[in-house]
Amino acid sequence: MKGYVSIQAIDEEWARSYARQALSDLNAREALVNAGAEKCHRLHFLQMAAEKTCKAYLATTNGHDHVRKSHAYIARILPIIARQFYGVISRVRIPHWEISEIRRLAREIEMLAPACDGGEDRRDNTEYPWEGARGEIRTPCEYNFPNVDDGSRQIVRLIRLIRTAAESYCREA
Amino acid sequence: MKTKLETARSLADAHSQAEPSLKRVCLLAPINEHDPNDPIKLLEVVEGTIERGIEPVAFTADPTHGIEYPSMIIEISPSEYDALRGRKIRVGNQDWTISEELVSR
DSSP states (O other), X not given: OOOGGGOOXXXXXXXXXXXXXXXXXHHHHHHHHHTTOOHHHHHHHHHHHHHHHHHHHHHHHHOHHHHSSOOXXXXXXXXXXXXXXXXXXXXXXXXXXXXXXXXXXXXXXXXXXXTOOTTXXXXXXXXXXXXXXXXXXXXXXXXXXXXXXXXXXXXXXXXXXXXXXXXXXXXXO | OOOHHHHXXXXXXXXXXXXXXXXXXXXXXXXXXXXXXXXXXXXXXXXXXXXXXXOOEEEOOBGGGTBOSOEEEEEEOHHHXXXXXXXXXXXXXXXXXXXXXXXXX
């Protein structure tokens, strides 16, 4: 972990780069939505965009080396970004239950990465087949990911938050 | 233009209003009012957060929304807070101490 006083330009550049890639991932997700792609692909790009946005906010203070290997940042970091955004920047008052829902969705989105199960022995993920509870083989492109409704108002709001947060770092990091 | 301390109070209040699980916000010292590039550092105690240690999240200054200084948020759980009280928080080569309590509920 690096001291904030000695923030190096190279870590700031890593942060900007993560943010730019997050925006590209979101644009790819939009293209997939418009093309009618399976839900696993839409969620995969959402998970990647969320992860890279969180890494942008961590890279300058913790160093790129610290953040580059893990996928497990979304559940903890996205709610912090949400309260800065909704509390300070947008001043759009949203109900507390929606803030709690952002925390739940952030956790679910983090667990979409094959390497993350949130300590729950979850195997469902957007990339690789897995073995279900009764020994059956599940295929991501045929699975409906019931814990994340990617057409819901809360997901639309979350995607807007991720985009705004990434754009903010592209501009000023 | 607000001081860093005034801005820290505004941030803590805004975060508290937005996040129902936020139980406590403490300022981390030193605050270094003379250096506008030195971020405001807030320790935020959130019930139910995932315990993964000290990982500051950095926000840039945003003068268009009244935030003239960069800020840094460290989120921890209540039990992590209990373990940290009275101790220095080491981030890189910096030692920070828990200072003024800005929000408590």
